[in-house]
Amino acid sequence: MSSAGRENLMPESILRTEELGYSVGDKVIVDAVSLTVAQGEVLCVLGPSGSGKSSFLRLLNRLAEPTSGMVYLEGKDYRELAPRELRRRVGMITQQAFLFPGRVAENVRFGPRQRGQEITDDAVEECLRGVGLSGYGSRQGSTLSGGEAQRVSIARALANEPVVLLADEPTSALDDFSKSGIEALLREIVKARQLTCVMVTHDVAQARRMADRVALFRGGRVVGLGTLAEVLDEPAS
């Protein structure tokens, strides 16, 4: 097959970084990272504490500003987008859900409302059903368990109809039961909606359950990229 023909069979690359770097003073925190993430793919960013995983993730929606290199979203320099529009397209969930005070439905409505769109009660309920929280719209956010709150934060991100979902250790504050529920939900959502997901974890077992591919970070650099087995140099089973 010609290389052009082969390229046509490749899933579309939605997110691409080119020599992406982040330094503070003399300290290089993210060092010339080049990688692509395809539509429908879960890429786990794995590595020891302090290896630059979260900093890398924060560069992908400009929560931190790159000091070198480029990020392309759907083929375009992401700086061409206003930060608010960028963060709509590149949703993020974090370790702690950080719900806004008030009802669950208000949390789900937040993103669209910022753009002047009021979503209907039915649309809110559909978002909540998608994360396993049917009927939760009128609950106060403060009364939810950690796992439920994390589901609301996922629904809140999805209400913005993102193309990329960033997740920074989204289960590290949860017990094992909630953790496996959130892992399954995230994978299901990414596959069903054909999102592009970059998820930071320091947990190899979680990467094994979640990742299509893994980027192994050390000292701010990618030192391995591929399936987990390839990156860990495991024998083929």
Ligand SMILES: Nc1ncnc2c1ncn2[C@@H]1O[C@H](COP(=O)(O)OP(=O)(O)OP(=O)(O)O)[C@@H](O)[C@H]1O
């Ligand atoms: N704004 C900053 N100024 C100075 N140093 C920073 C800054 N942000 C991050 N660092 C340092 O850069 C390194 C990488 O931090 P980062 O949080 O990205 O690592 P991580 O791999 O996500 O770690 P963990 O798994 O512990 O969350 C750390 O040594 C951190 O202290």
